[in-house]
Amino acid sequence: MTGLHPTYPLRTERLDLRAHRQDDLDDLLAFHSNPDIVRYVPWPVRDREQTRVALEAKLTQDRLTEEGQWLVLAIELRETGTVIGEVLLKWASEASRQGEIGYALHADYHGKGYASEAAREILRLGFEELGLHRIVAVLDDRNTASAQLLERLGMRREAHLLQALWFKDEWSNELVYALLKDEWLSGRSGSAASDQG
Numbered sequence: 001m002t003g004l005h006p007t008y009p010l011r012t013e014r015l016d017l018r019a020h021r022q023d024d025l026d027d028l029l030a031f032h033s034n035p036d037i038v039r040y041v042p043w044p045v046r047d048r049e050q051t052r053v054a055l056e057a058k059l060t061q062d063r064l065t066e067e068g069q070w071l072v073l074a075i076e077l078r079e080t081g082t083v084i085g086e087v088l089l090k091w092a093s094e095a096s097r098q099g100e101i102g103y104a105l106h107a108d109y110h111g112k113g114y115a116s117e118a119a120r121e122i123l124r125l126g127f128e129e130l131g132l133h134r135i136v137a138v139l140d141d142r143n144t145a146s147a148q149l150l151e152r153l154g155m156r157r158e159a160h161l162l163q164a165l166w167f168k169d170e171w172s173n174e175l176v177y178a179l180l181k182d183e184w185l186s187g188r189s190g191s192a193a194s195d196q197g
């Protein structure tokens with residue numbers, strides 16, 4: 001495996017997934033500064049300067065060259081050119097071909113299937129282009145919107161870990177969801193059909 005060097009944008013029906021740019025700052029700030037959005041993600045509520053620093057790091061996270069790295073892509077709504085969120089893929093292990101996904105969207109764009117659309121493309125990238133065997137998602141068990149998204153993607157709930165993490169000043173229970181490449185291949189026609197329904 002030689003890592004992942006996508007050609008951008010990655011186009012889905014309504015979205016362009018692409019590397020972040022300096023001029024994404026205002027769009028990023030709009031959701032990084034919202035306490036409801038960052039409640040269950042591993043970042044604090046950010047002001048403009050903190051978002052600028054976070055964006056600096058994201059500018060370099062547009063490829064995977066070694067295990068342990070995260071690919072961090074902007075989700076751009078093609079119709080308006082607005083960055084409505086971000087979607088992530090971690091190359092967790094090269095030898096065992098393991099990955100992890102993550103995502104966050106501006107609240108105004110929830111409930112429209114955009115997160116599913118972006119995450120589905122990231123699963124495709126992980127399985128087909130990076131050659132992963134298994135992709136997981138790890139979340140707080142109170143994050144029902146995220147759990148529903150993972151079930152919509154066809155991911156399996158594998159574990160429920162009680163007080164596995166000291167997170168944002170309290171013990172957090174973790175859910176682990178996973179998908180094997182074979183499961184993804186056999187579920188693809190079903191997910192395409194439910195997209196249209």
Ligand SMILES: CC(C)(COP(=O)(O)OP(=O)(O)OC[C@H]1O[C@@H](n2cnc3c(N)ncnc32)[C@H](O)[C@@H]1OP(=O)(O)O)[C@@H](O)C(=O)NCCC(=O)NCCS
Binds near residue numbers: 038
């Ligand atoms: C987790 C998160 C990304 C989920 O976003 P979402 O918009 O609910 O997820 P989806 O894109 O799958 O949208 C599904 C909803 O859109 C609706 N929808 C509308 N049009 C649709 C379409 N064309 N296609 C698919 N679904 C559509 C679905 O019916 C569903 O609605 P429902 O939730 O009322 O059942 C969002 O809640 C978020 O950003 N949370 C904060 C960050 C966070 O916690 N990240 C995860 C950390 S583990």
